[in-house]
Amino acid sequence: MRKTIIAGNWKMHKTISESIELANGLKRELFKLDTQDIDIVICPGFTALAEVTEVIQGSNIQLGAQDLYWQKEGAFTGEISSLMLKDAGCSFVIIGHSERRQFFSETNESVNKKLKAALSEGLTPIVCVGETLSERESKKTFKVLDDHIKNSLMDISPEDILKIVIAYEPVWAIGTGKTATSQEAEEAQKYIRGLLIKMYNEEVASFLRIQYGGSVKPENIVELVSEPDVDGALVGGASLKVDSFSEIVKLASGVKK
Ligand code: 13P
Numbered sequence: 001m002r003k004t005i006i007a008g009n010w011k012m013h014k015t016i017s018e019s020i021e022l023a024n025g026l027k028r029e030l031f032k033l034d035t036q037d038i039d040i041v042i043c044p045g046f047t048a049l050a051e052v053t054e055v056i057q058g059s060n061i062q063l064g065a066q067d068l069y070w071q072k073e074g075a076f077t078g079e080i081s082s083l084m085l086k087d088a089g090c091s092f093v094i095i096g097h098s099e100r101r102q103f104f105s106e107t108n109e110s111v112n113k114k115l116k117a118a119l120s121e122g123l124t125p126i127v128c129v130g131e132t133l134s135e136r137e138s139k140k141t142f143k144v145l146d147d148h149i150k151n152s153l154m155d156i157s158p159e160d161i162l163k164i165v166i167a168y169e170p171v172w173a174i175g176t177g178k179t180a181t182s183q184e185a186e187e188a189q190k191y192i193r194g195l196l197i198k199m200y201n202e203e204v205a206s207f208l209r210i211q212y213g214g215s216v217k218p219e220n221i222v223e224l225v226s227e228p229d230v231d232g233a234l235v236g237g238a239s240l241k242v243d244s245f246s247e248i249v250k251l252a253s254g255v256k257k
Contacts, residue, residue, distance in 0.1 A: 001257070002206075002207070002208075002209050002231045003036075003037070003038065003039055003209070003231075004037070004038045004039070004225060004231060004232045004252050004253065004255070005038070005039040005041065005165060005209055005211060005231060005232035006038065006039070006040055006041070006211075006232050006233050006235065006248060006249045006252050007039075007040075007041035007042070007043060007064060007092065007094075007126060007167075007211065007232070007233070007234050007235065007239075008041070008042045008043060008235050008239025008240075008245050009043050009066060009094060009097070009213075009234055009235065009236050009239060010022075010042065010043055010044045010045060010066075010239060010240060011045075011066070011099070011236060012045060013045070013240055014044060014045060014048060014240070015048075016047055016048045016051050019044045019045070019048035019051065019052050020048070020051055020052065020055055022042075022240070022241075022242060023042060023044070023052045023055040023056055023061070024055055025242030025246075026040075026042065026061060026242055026245060026246055027055065027056060027059045027061060028242075029242055029246035030059075030060060030061065030246050030249055030250070031059065031060065033060055033249065033250070033253055034060070035060045037253050038249065038252065038253040039062065039232070040060055040061045040062065040249055041061070041062045041063070041064045041091075041092050041126075042056070042061055042062075042063065042064065042239070043063075043064040043065060043066050043092070043094055044063075045066070046065065046066075046080055049063065049065060049085070049088040049089060049090060050088045050089065052089075053088060053089025053090075057089075062091050062092060063088075063089050063090045063091060063092070064090055064091070064092030064093055064094060064124075064126065065080070065085045065088075065090045065092070065093045065094070066093075066094045066097065067080070067093070067094065067095070067097070067100060067114075068080055068081060068082050068085055068093050068095070068114055068117060068118060068123075069081055069114070069117075070082075070110070070113035070114050070116065070117040071117075072117075081117070082117045082118050082120065082121035082123055083121055085121070085123060086121050086122065086123060090123060091123060091124060092123065092124045092125075092126055092165075093114075093118050093123045093124075093125055093126070094125075094126045094128065094167075094234070095111055095114045095115055095118065095125045095126065095127050095128070096108075096110075096111035096114070096115075096127055096128045096129070096148075096152060097128045097169070098128060098130055098132075098169055098171045098174060099174075102171070108147065108148060108151035108152045108154075109151070111127065111151075111152040112151065112152055112153070112154050112155070112156075115127060115152065115153070115156065115164070116156070119156075119160050119163060119164075124163060124164065124165060125163075125164045125165070126164075126165045126166075126167050126211070126234065127152055127153070127164055127165070127166050127167065128166075128167045128169050128213070128234070129144075129145060129148035129149060129152065129166065129167070129168060129169070129192070130144070130145075130148070130168055130169040130170045130171055130188075130213075130214075131144040131145070131170055131171065131172075132144075132171040132172060133171065133172035136170065136172060141170075141188060142191055145168075145188065145191060145192055145195065146195065149166075149192060149195045149196070149199075150195070150199070153199070158200050158201070158204050161196075161200060161204060161208065162204060162207055162208065164208070165208075165209045165210075165211060166192060166208065166209070166210045166211070167210070167211040167212075167213050167234040168185065168188050168189050168192060168210060168211070168212055168213070169212075169213035169214050169234060170184075170188070170214050171214075172214075173213075173214025173215050174213070174214045174215070174236065175215070175236060175237060176214075176215060177215050178214075178215060179214060179215040179216065179217075179220050179224075180212070180214055182220075182223045182224050182226070182227050182230070183227075185212040185224055185227060185230055186227035186228065186229055186230060189210045189212065189227070189229035189230055190228075190229045192210055192229075193205050193206075193208070193210065193229055196208055209231040209232060210229060210230070210231055211230075211231060211232040211233050211234045212224050212230050212232075212233055212234070213233060213234030213235065213236070215236075215237075216233040216234075216235045216236075216238060216248065217238045217244060217248070218238070218244055218247040218248055218251060221233060221248045221251050221252050222251050222252070222254075222255055225252050225255045226255055226257070228257065232252065233248065233252065235248060
């Protein structure tokens, strides 16, 4: 059985003191949940990582970053390496988010390099894939997923692939309030699992966790994670408040499949 994973992507929100406040609030609300049952991850902005690490130390909440650069070190002004993330206390890192693909020229090729860099440092990558509205409307969803999955995961060994998490995030559902229906999420995520069977094998595909992301909130989390191929959520807007994110985590941890 795959362990549910709920991650909060704070995007470009929160100062250091606001991040500490949110992390403290989540720690207070979620301390009763068992890490045997659920993985809880928060991904603050870079500047708050080291401080938030201190706050969540010894708790059931793990730390993630929102991006990294694939080089180990060097003259790459403005970039952050996997080693730096590890040093700041991260165990997860989001890679290839659609906002990076859309606004910062992220490609499958750069996602692949970042993925390898994260793995080499022992970070768990959360690799994002998903179609835009026009791609969905022109019935290209599966084609986009083929492209994102095959090329982003190029040359990743069966052993390493087991260390990653995939997030299916249809771009049209991000920040729009327009969630994919649980059937739409399941259809796409089952398709992704099918691709993984072809690329690896049944056992690998059945082990790998696939999250859904896009306007996840307390009102829709139960329906989404009740689907057989939806193993958790990557939450944007609703992860910025203690009440909504802790509610999502608690509801998801109560879903038995
Ligand atoms: P929203 O939950 O705000 O739609 O954002 C989803 C997302 O992009 C998470 O990475």
